Amino acid sequence: MVDIDIAYTDSANWNEADMRARFDWLRDHDPVYWSEKDQLWVITKHADVEYVSKHQEIFTSALGVRPMNVKIGLIDEAEPRHGQLRALINRGFSPRMVKILEETFMRLTTKAIDAVAQQGQCDFVESISVPLPLWLIASMLGIDENDWDRFHHWSDSMIAAEGNLGDPEIAAKAGQAYVEYATYAMKMIEERRKEPKDDLISILTGAKDAGMLQEFDEMPEGAAADMGVAEIHSDELIKLCVILLVAGNETTRNGISGGMQLLIENPDQRQKLLDDPSLINSAVEEMVRLVSPVHSFTRTVLEDVELRGKSIKQDQKVLIIYGSANRDAEFYGDDVNEFKIDRGASHLGFGIGSHFCLGANLARMEMRVTFSELLRRLPDMEYADEGPVFRNSALVRTCENMMVRFTPERGIENAA
Ligand code: HEM
Numbered sequence: 001m002v003d004i005d006i007a008y009t010d011s012a013n014w015n016e017a018d019m020r021a022r023f024d025w026l027r028d029h030d031p032v033y034w035s036e037k038d039q040l041w042v043i044t045k046h047a048d049v050e051y052v053s054k055h056q057e058i059f060t061s062a063l064g065v066r067p068m069n070v071k072i073g074l075i076d077e078a079e080p081r082h083g084q085l086r087a088l089i090n091r092g093f094s095p096r097m098v099k100i101l102e103e104t105f106m107r108l109t110t111k112a113i114d115a116v117a118q119q120g121q122c123d124f125v126e127s128i129s130v131p132l133p134l135w136l137i138a139s140m141l142g143i144d145e146n147d148w149d150r151f152h153h154w155s156d157s158m159i160a161a162e163g164n165l166g167d168p169e170i171a172a173k174a175g176q177a178y179v180e181y182a183t184y185a186m187k188m189i190e191e192r193r194k195e196p197k198d199d200l201i202s203i204l205t206g207a208k209d210a211g212m213l214q215e216f217d218e219m220p221e222g223a224a225a226d227m228g229v230a231e232i233h234s235d236e237l238i239k240l241c242v243i244l245l246v247a248g249n250e251t252t253r254n255g256i257s258g259g260m261q262l263l264i265e266n267p268d269q270r271q272k273l274l275d276d277p278s279l280i281n282s283a284v285e286e287m288v289r290l291v292s293p294v295h296s297f298t299r300t301v302l303e304d305v306e307l308r309g310k311s312i313k314q315d316q317k318v319l320i321i322y323g324s325a326n327r328d329a330e331f332y333g334d335d336v337n338e339f340k341i342d343r344g345a346s347h348l349g350f351g352i353g354s355h356f357c358l359g360a361n362l363a364r365m366e367m368r369v370t371f372s373e374l375l376r377r378l379p380d381m382e383y384a385d386e387g388p389v390f391r392n393s394a395l396v397r398t399c400e401n402m403m404v405r406f407t408p409e410r411g412i413e414n415a416a
Pocket residue numbers: 053061065074075076086137243244247248249251252255288292293294297322348349350351352354355356357358359360362363
């Protein structure tokens with residue numbers, strides 16, 4: 001039997017094969033499992049992850065979505081503020097904005113593929129998965145292109161701290177990255193207040209300018225809302241910049257790496273997609289289901305509640321495991337572990353309920369464009385060595401490198 005008595009919040013334990021075996025066992029034998037080592041409940045069935053996610057009044061995000069209670073903003077905001085902030089930031093994710101961003105993303109994808117197309121091999125993570133979401137978020141926020149390397153470094157340092165805060169070096173680097181990025185973001189916010197541009201920060205700062213409020217930050221919270229004006233304070237703006245960087249970057253990066261892994265390891269499905277490119281949207285959903293780039297989030301219980309016969313007490317924490325829910329045979333059937341690009345099933349990879357991923361449509365667009373272009377230009381990618389290398393993380397499935405080879409593209413003129 002697999003050893004289930006481990007700390008589920010400790011990144012060191014998140015070796016994929018071992019964790020999958022544990023969750024397979026837990027779903028069948030103890031789907032609402034009390035983890036002594038973490039002092040929280042581990043929730044592994046599709047129906048239960050959905051139930052917990054949809055009942056904020058019992059399982060709140062407002063006390064943090066990671067076990068350490070670290071608050072990062074928006075994702076762990078209580079209503080009604082969460083809904084107000086979400087409505088505001090959603091303006092940056094409107095269909096019109098996503099359309100504009102798709103054009104930008106197409107250019108970025110062409111640039112990334114051009115850089116490797118004639119080499120015949122590359123580290124897929126370094127050349128494709130890392131730069132694409134990073135460049136898009138950076139250009140969306142309006143970060144100067146000369147600063148994109150620093151932006152990359154801040155993102156990596158902050159995400160590396162997850163489940164590793166006991167390591168003083170990693171924690172110090174994450175803290176420093178946060179301060180540097182927050183300082184940078186503050187400067188940008190001030191600049192956009194004076195001179196708005198066509199970027200997300202201008203949309204957010206413009207929210208208050210639209211209300212013609214001069215000394216906005218000095219106003220008591222809620223004052224502008226009382227006047228029917230959308231409002232956002234500078235500290236909230238900075239937190240939004242941080243969450244967009246962290247939430248939009250590492251997640252999509254690993255969705256792309258994991259998606260490529262699935263295509264390489266399932267040549268019949270890749271051929272099917274090459275034969276019928278119209279299956280791309282359903283292929284992307286199936287990738288997100290099986291990869292489940294976000295492993296887990298936490299909720300805090302507001303009142304005593306019973307789940308599958310277990311008594312969960314007020315103030316206890318639950319850990320919802322997206323990747324386990326997405327491999328629940330009771331929901332998907334016996335072929336649950338197979339990659340089927342035309343499966344057409346829903347999944348919980350982007351969460352569900354009021355905190356459903358704000359960037360889901362953006363991430364879907366990024367994966368659709370990336371794989372459509374890769375299959376069109378470099379259709380025979382395969383591993384150049386024994387396969388991808390992962391770093392253990394309790395938060396995001398993290399592929400560190402994936403060496404691939406392919407038939408070099410004959411000339412960049414093919415890249416039109
Ligand atoms: C494949 C890529 C992605 C995956 C798998 C993913 C996954 C998730 C999940 C599971 C949640 C739910 C959290 C919860 O219920 O507590 C979430 C929320 C969120 N995601 Fe994503 N995400 C992805 C891409 C993105 C992108 C590209 C952005 C932004 C540019 C983004 C921004 C956010 C934000 C802001 C939230 C919080 C929403 C709220 O609390 O209302 N995500 N994401």
